[in-house]
Amino acid sequence: MKSYVVGNWKMNFSVGESSVYLHKLLQRTHAYRDIEVIVAPSLIALQPLSLQIDRKKIRLAAQTANPHDFGAFTGEVSFTQLRGIADYCIIGHSERRHLFHESDKQIRSSVASALRNQITPILCIGETDTERTFGETYDVLRDQLLGGLSGVSAEDITKVIVAYEPVWAISTTSDARLASPDEIASIIQFIRQTLNEHFGQEVGENIPILYGGSVKPTNAGAYLTVPGVNGLLIGGASLIADQFTEIIEIAKKVKS
Numbered sequence: 001m002k003s004y005v006v007g008n009w010k011m012n013f014s015v016g017e018s019s020v021y022l023h024k025l026l027q028r029t030h031a032y033r034d035i036e037v038i039v040a041p042s043l044i045a046l047q048p049l050s051l052q053i054d055r056k057k058i059r060l061a062a063q064t065a066n067p068h069d070f071g072a073f074t075g076e077v078s079f080t081q082l083r084g085i086a087d088y089c090i091i092g093h094s095e096r097r098h099l100f101h102e103s104d105k106q107i108r109s110s111v112a113s114a115l116r117n118q119i120t121p122i123l124c125i126g127e128t129d130t131e132r133t134f135g136e137t138y139d140v141l142r143d144q145l146l147g148g149l150s151g152v153s154a155e156d157i158t159k160v161i162v163a164y165e166p167v168w169a170i171s172t173t174s175d176a177r178l179a180s181p182d183e184i185a186s187i188i189q190f191i192r193q194t195l196n197e198h199f200g201q202e203v204g205e206n207i208p209i210l211y212g213g214s215v216k217p218t219n220a221g222a223y224l225t226v227p228g229v230n231g232l233l234i235g236g237a238s239l240i241a242d243q244f245t246e247i248i249e250i251a252k253k254v255k256s
């Protein structure tokens with residue numbers, strides 16, 4: 001299975017800055033057969049960057065999209081409109097769930113719409129600090145996972161990527177709040193087992209599962225060697241070319 005290194009730029013960089021930054025990344029990145037490097041710029045930059053990108057080296061992802069194909073949805077952009085521009089879309093990121101109140105139902109519609117439009121969904125799931133404290137982690141993860149994927153056909157499920165991002169570990173500056181590789185290992189095993197139970201072992205075993213939560217060059221190697229982790233979803237460190245390219249190199253080393 002390929003490894004994935006995904007950079008979520010969130011609401012950072014102007015269109016011009018995004019283009020300059022992408023240029024820098026393209027200069028420093030090689031075309032790897034076994035590593036898929038993906039960046040998710042803000043929506044306004046996606047189309048111009050799609051003309052600049054070298055897809056052999058880096059692919060583009062949207063950070064969200066509206067599941068309706070067209071219509072009276074002021075301010076929204078649909079998966080249909082992103083077709084041919086982005087190859088991937090992050091769906092159900094914790095900021096979308098918590099700041100913009102996206103429900104599992106909306107997220108499920110987004111996963112379906114992405115698949116209908118040949119865009120690979122990267123479905124994010126993760127428990128909050130409070131849910132973790134109250135021992136609800138596994139229930140929350142199961143609900144988010146199956147809530148997002150129920151109804152996906154046997155054929156389409158093979159095109160989905162899952163990202164486990166504990167909300168309490170996102171964008172932390174404190175080492176004490178980083179998720180430990182052991183903790184992640186048990187959770188990845190649970191996610192894999194849930195996928196196996198619902199979609200069959202052969203399919204479940206082949207769905208890529210990424211980890212995200214304050215990944216940096218100093219911890220990327222440890223996270224990438226957790227059994228069952230097939231890549232990383234990176235926020236803050238993806239905005240710094242030295243750090244992002246170092247993480248890609250680490251992924252390459254771990255893979256070989």
Ligand code: PEP
Pocket residue numbers: 008165169170171172212213214215233234235236237
């Ligand atoms: C994220 O928001 O998806 C993320 C993982 O951010 P960070 O790497 O900054 O924790």
